[in-house]
């Protein structure tokens with residue numbers, strides 16, 4: 001391996017062992033073993049942009065062997081991502097540090113996904129690769145042509161989830177997916193021969209993958225394999241024979257380097273063996289300069305590929321039927337304190353909202369979608385597909401000079417959080433309030449009051465085409481209008 005590559009890789013090795021030592025916990029062995037492969041990947045292949053980590057057409061790098069998180073943090077710091085400073089690395093495994101024990105996804109940081117449960121990153125990577133195919137089909141090869149690289153260890157490949165995901169990737173011929181297998185034959189308890197005797201090559205080939213075997217410490221072999229992977233017609237696994245804890249005289253090649261700090265004495269020996277005459281966390285200027293050059297070069301390449309316009313080309317009007325869905329999606333994505341459920345219908349419905357107001361109306365929990373006249377007699381509240389039925393009812397009533405407004409209430413929890421003024425505007429305009437929702441009626445009584453009408457289903461156990469079900473439960477235009485007119 002050329003001297004420069006070796007020294008660049010050593011930057012990763014020492015940042016990793018120093019950080020694990022300082023935290024007094026972590027996994028130094030994997031980053032030491034895979035430093036050479038990662039260096040060649042980032043220097044010569046990976047398309048990325050430290051100044052714009054979310055660049056849409058970047059290659060994805062997923063660390064499925066998440067215990068080796070210091071490998072990722074070192075790479076991000078060294079190539080110049082703003083998300084991770086040397087201070088953050090010194091804070092490895094401390095409360096609220098971005099350098100968490102296992103990578104935690106943060107948008108726009110270079111940490112593409114949360115990993116740690118072995119095997120899971122492999123399936124995330126398959127998902128990324130599928131997304132890439134979808135985007136490529138939609139926007140064309142000129143705009144989308146990235147790859148997904150996933151680094152996985154022995155443990156990842158032992159997990160059941162890896163079988164399913166790898167099989168699907170082979171079936172779908174995801175040629176944009178490259179798996180770097182840290183084939184060090186060591187796992188947490190010792191040699192992998194204790195627990196597994198799979199023939200990895202046969203396994204991958206049977207799924208429909210290509211498989212290459214290389215020495216993971218040979219710059220030339222890594223380069224050659226990654227070159228081949230660029231042109232592969234199938235997903236590609238590269239088995240990299242490595243030494244876990246590479247460079248450690250007493251712990252290299254042993255599970256003792258897997259999940260504990262090497263210890264001060266051993267670290268001194270590693271420094272000596274790898275000829276690293278620098279203090280803990282010290283990356284010599286020239287080498288940091290070389291790494292930053294790699295980052296800059298990648299940035300320039302990314303700028304050239306300029307994909308800025310891709311998303312402008314999505315025409316919102318083509319989604320006009322989906323305005324409320326998009327609004328709810330945005331709310332879900334931005335929601336910091338609670339999970340969200342978006343319940344979508346498969347019924348073919350007329351669009352209720354055609355104009356994009358550029359204001360997220362759904363964020364209010366409920367909002368007016370229709371008003372048939374000035375002097376309204378009733379308020380009809382519903383959500384989802386029933387809004388469409390409510391609008392039909394409202395129009396029909398208007399033909400008999402009974403005017404009303406229709407309120408879409410996609411989220412009761414959000415509505416309940418609005419100020420009294422807004423709630424009154426929605427709920428206190430008419431004496432009569434009606435709810436229409438094909439589910440339990442109890443949830444609506446707090447809005448309609450006991451004097452209101454609640455159309456719904458307080459029953460179970462029927463299955464039929466939806467129109468018949470609606471008729472069965474009197475949830476149709478005719479029955480509802482009849483009851484409303486009786487009430488008025």
Ligand SMILES: Cc1ncc(C[n+]2csc(CCOP(=O)(O)OP(=O)(O)O)c2C)c(N)n1
Nearest residue numbers: 030116117118153154155156186187188258
């Ligand atoms: C599903 C799951 N089970 C167990 C663990 C705990 N664990 C973390 S690393 C590891 C061993 C992984 O071995 P290998 O992939 O060979 O990593 P290496 O020792 O080579 O770094 C285990 C069992 C985990 N992270 N996830």
Ligand SMILES: [Mg+2]
Nearest residue numbers: 154184186187
């Ligand atoms: Mg291993």
